[in-house]
Amino acid sequence: MKNQLKPSDSLRSFILFFSSTFLVATLLLVMACGDDPKPVNEEEVITTMTLTLTPVGGGNSVTLKFYDEDGDGSIQPVKTVSGPLAAYTTYEGLITLLNETATPAGDITAEVKNEASDHLFCFTTSNVNLTVNAKDKDSNNLPLGIETSWVTGAVSTGTVKVVLRHQPGEKTGNCPGGGDTDIEVDFNVTVQ
């Protein structure tokens, strides 16, 4: 009877191996858990979008800015438009994107430029005499929209919607096209 109870040598080593594996794993994790978690370095968050509009013939430039200091957190974002656009004027637009949860701030514009063929800025105006067109192109010669041209018409007030579409493998240059939305902000603008 006693003989039967005794596992063979290979069997014993099998049992020993697995029990020790789990014991070691448990101990490692217990020790690892002693370490406190660190705050997350959120690299991907976009906190700030700044659209700088510079009149081609000289004059006052206009800045449209969206700033949300905690990303998706509960702190309310702040939207500012520095002033009105002049009627019948052409502006050069430039978008900069930042992640200001990091120090120094992360340059998201560079990330978008690096993946220009996966990204597309779309601009939709309503009630305002304004046309926006992308000036820059990606490697497939499709529009990108970091650099834009804004042409104003007669005096009016309305909104311009700025959308950044993330379209890996889906970009055709048409808005909105396939993919997902990484930015969608409405600015109230006045042409005077």
Added chain:
Amino acid sequence: MTVRQFFWLIFFLFQFALPAAAQQCAHTLTGVVQMEGGVTLPGATLSIAQAGKQIISAEDGSFTFEGLCPGAYTLTAHYVGFEKRTVQVKVPHTGRLTVVLAQVSTQLEDVVIEGEPQRTSVSQTVGLLQKEDLEALHGKPLGEALKEIPGVNAIQTGPSIFKPVIHGLHSQRILILNNGIRQEGQQWGIEHAPEVDPYIASNIEVVKGAETVRYGSDAIGGVIIITPPPLHEVKKLGGELNMGLMSNNRMGAFSAMLEGNLGKTSQWTWRAQSSVKRGGDYHTPGYNLSNTGLAELNFSGALGFNGTGKGLEIYLSSFNTEIGILRAAHTENLNDLQQSVVSERPWYVKDFTYNLANPKQKINHQLLKVSSYFQLKDLGRLNILYGAQYNQRKEYDIRRGGRSDRPALSLGLLSNVLDVSLDHEKGSHSGSIGFNGTLKFNQNDTETTNIRPLIPDYQQLSTGVFILEKWRRKKLTLEAGARFDHQYLKVMTFENNQTLIKPAFNFNYFSGTLGLAYLFSPTLRLVSNVGVSSRPPHVSELYSEGLHHGTGSIEEGLMRQGNEVLTDQGLIRKEMSKKWINTLQYTGKKLSFDFSLYYNAISNYVFLRPYDTRLTIRGYFPVFRFDQTDAVLTGGDAGLKWQINSRFSYNSKLSYIYARDVERDDELIFIPPGQIENALTYRIPSMGKLSDLFFSVSVPLVLQQTRAPRVVYPQDIPANTSHELFDFAPAPGGYALLNARIGFRLPVYDRELTVTLSGENLLNKSYRNYMNRLRYYADETGSNFMIRLSYHFYKH
């Protein structure tokens, strides 16, 4: 219901009028159930799984199976307080069969002791999937297979992620017992399916009431018990091979099992098992469901020792899966979601592929179990179980800047479980006392993800003691139990993602159960159970934080208010369920049915409530906050089997549930709609070389959920200020499907190969299912044809 389906239904009903077929399967098998010493046992359950028959022994312990076809069968007999016994019988059988059952605490030399402690209460309502049922479901995920049981449903995330729902409850309210050990994974997530390989199971039981006394607060909504075949049944070497092929997603599923003895004594037995699955994109009648492929590889090994009055089992298993999530279901903002809700077709549809791209889930679950039992003189049977599990969940998203190779969520959960119980029995009185301890460590790998985790790191130690006692008096069995639990929980989370705080809690809570089983006659039985159970909210319900991409919503825990993190234990209220469930069971010669009614009142029921809308750089998002309310879930399940004649049998099952938030007078979300399924089977005992031939047709009918929350379309979210529950789209309409199955056994060498051909959604109907979270984006899968082969072999 379309006209075509209506005609199918008529055709189907007409079959009842067909004349009785030839009486080839008219053999009877009679016998008597006794305990040692010759005392007869009335009310013992006897079943022959191969013939789909189950009866209860009469008052004198006698039983009669009728309408059996010639062949070899396995008869299983079980009775409360006795060891289950299986007997091999050949039909036709001459003379009476005597089945002797051994009491749990005593040993008979000729009785096979399975080394398994009792798992469910006698007064509980239990649904069962037996080996034959499971063979017909091979290749399907666990949660989908369980839908065969009335009252059990599933919340789906696409065609391959199924989360079981028992009487309207799911996630951390349901316990899965995987080969005797409680499954410790990330149960909280609605898109997290159980990390279990259904190929290991030879039977699955679902307890539809609270089994918190035996298993603790995780079992507040029910228990799913997955049982592999017992070790120690094989004499030399044997095994099993299974293959399944599925047309819809061009999936192949294979499994192999080998078992045998070590040495000559047959006291040491072993088993090794593995299964592999690979499937590509599913498709609906109109389009491909792009990126819904899956790959799975599982293996397990068991080693058992069975001595006189003692036994030991070591079990290891590894579950590894990678599942694609429908590409079009990834939405970054409400406009994307609005477009998906209103468009008929998902925006991303590509050609079929086996490739898995983001978004996807990758899950690894490793398990080690060591269990043993000892028969202690004058005390009873002592069961000791230790289990260690390591669960790794990685979720991949579509990310910017080359980060898509890094998981967006990476969680590791290590858990250790110790269960000790002592089963005792003295005359008509039996019971069990026990202790459970669970130690868990949950850790986020945020250094890889660089994303704020949805649930925080935590450590948890739960300990519980319980007592369950039973008294049997002729026709009546009474049962009562109580349990006390203590839980220590330490959470590590951040305020404003900057300041680490470590709130710690100590929860004490009780559970109790009272039940009876009464045998009106050998064929009619009533079971009734009242259970009161409580649980403290889960970490996910307390401290969740973040954006859920699948639903385009921000979720916040009970103990979060915006950026503020609450730590006062006085604010936490325990959820308490009071459930009464009754089942009437009739097992006649031709007709058998069971009918259950239940009423579950839950106070401080934890749920997600719309709270606010929040403006982000991607536009507005709804904010859902965990909240507590008083809810009622009540309903009924019914199952009916009618052996019309020796050839035809009719099966029907029905379930209906009414659920409401009674405190706030509102609906609850994800409550399964009423459903009924009718099936007709035609059997031919043998035809040439084939045996056990059957054809069956079934029509599942699912009604529309008319008590779904009100609808607020995503585009209307920014203007929505109500705190009432809402859904992004109306509940889809009801639907009826047509499924069919043909099966037979074919002799191969000296064993039989079981072949099943089946077709689901044969009419290729386009429909959406209320319980599928991806119904905002796409239709359900179209017709699906499957072939399943199963071969068992044993060396003599």
